[in-house]
Amino acid sequence: MLQFILRRIGVSIFILWLASVLMYVLTINSGDPLQDLRQTNSSNREQLIAARVENMNLDEPWYTRYAIWLGGASKCLILQCDLGTNRTGQSVNELVADAAASSLRLVTLATVLAIVFGVTVGILAAIRQYSGFDYVVTFLAFLFFSLPVFWAAVLLKQYGAIDFNNWIADPGVSLVTTLLLALLFGMVFSVIAGGDTRRRVLTFAITAVVLFAVVTYFDAVGWWRRPALGLGLIVLLSLAALAVLLMLTVGLRNRRVIYCGLATIGVGIVSFFATRSLMEDPSWTLILVLAAVAAVVGAVIGVAFGGYERSTAIVISVGTALSFGFLVFLDQLLRNWGLYLEGNSRPISTIGSGSPLFSGNFYEGIWNWATQLILPTIVLTLISLAQYSRYTRSSMLETTQQDYMRTARSKGLSDRVVNTKHALRNALIPITTIVAFDFASLIGGAVITERVFGWSGMGALFQEGLNTVDPAPVMAFFLVTGAAAILMNMLADIAYASLDPRIRR
Incomplete structure (x- = not known):
């Protein structure tokens, strides 16, 4: 090597x-x-x-x-x-x-987001070939891939910055808009969930009702300008992250590994109160130290209670601990959105890559950095995401037709094991080459994007x-x-x- x-x-x-x-x-x-x-x-x-x-x-x-x-x-x-x-x-x-710092942070972030979301969507589309979800992903992929960079950037400036800034000054969602959003997301999630007609109708109804209730509640309490997660939602989302990690590894039947994940969330609840004062205005050094401590605690729980599945329990516990810690960080970040809005009446910037005269606390600094970066990153991510999703889907479909995949299924392995441990690694081989070429093309696209957004x-x-x-x-x-x-x-x-x-x- x-x-x-x-x-x-x-x-x-x-x-x-x-x-x-x-x-x-x-x-x-x-x-x-x-x-x-x-x-x-x-x-x-x-x-x-x-x-x-x-x-x-x-x-x-x-x-x-x-x-x-x-x-x-x-x-x-x-x-x-x-x-x-x-x-x-x-x-x-x-x-x-100064110039390289601006450009490379934009291109690097867009590449990472495109890889994560594009590969994930491509895998799901391949697993559910010729389903409604596959057709929707295919349509959106061709749409995004065909978008001219400058045209997409101009549209985002209008709707993602100018119109959003006008709306956030006095936010409110009408009853008709809430209903349309609920119906739209219900249709999207029913397509993603798939299944027979009964399952799709049930998914549509549950998604539409939940989203309608959430948006109505957010609008009533003024969540748009004073957002927060709260401990309850942090725990709920941590349980969802634990479920995803379990489905990607050992499934939902291994009780010992599940108990390790639940114990990690329990420790996280205690640490939520213990570190509250530290998280009010931290530094990046403190954030990294706390993340390392969370990983160590998760590993200790996995070693102590994992039994014969110790290695898997460590992975699950560490992943759950880091997920819980990230949600705590996100909660504090959302709570400072209102403070950032008080000093920035039009938060989403359309021109420039930074605010040299900005002053604020740690979280407000993150918001200032993020609002400068969000629109050009979305432009570059959408275009690359389409490419990754199509290549990943094609590679996964080709891999799943190989002889060793049929052998794995004939041995009685579950679809989860076959797709994650056998198909995915071989399907990623051509994707690694595409990443390099896409990074170079993103740099060329960033020249146009920087021009539109005045970077x-x-x-x-x-x-x-x-x-x-x-x-x-x-x-x-x-x-x-x-x-x-x-x-x-x-x-x-x-x-x-x-x-x-x-x-x-």
């Missing part, structure tokens, strides 16, 4: 170097970097031209200028990057630090460099995004080799 990884690293570096030469040559030949100064009537025009020539080394041949850039960029291998200066003499390192990210840096025929910002964009894409491809190859050892040869 080590030889395989080293070989992939060498090939990746060689490809990155060849691409950098091509990018540099194309950029410097795209126009005249002195055109604006040649046309100016300023009295110090010659001095300005001389200063720009010096900043950009225009008195040197192109290969010398490229060698200067490559020498500085190669120092990134020892974490001492020197990307030079732009045409005004400003350090490109400083420009990249000062790598896209703006790239566009400014192209408009001014300044290779330094363009090459900085290439280095960050190209290295990220190469890294993702290399990680995909390594994951591919881990899933299928034959690839290593």
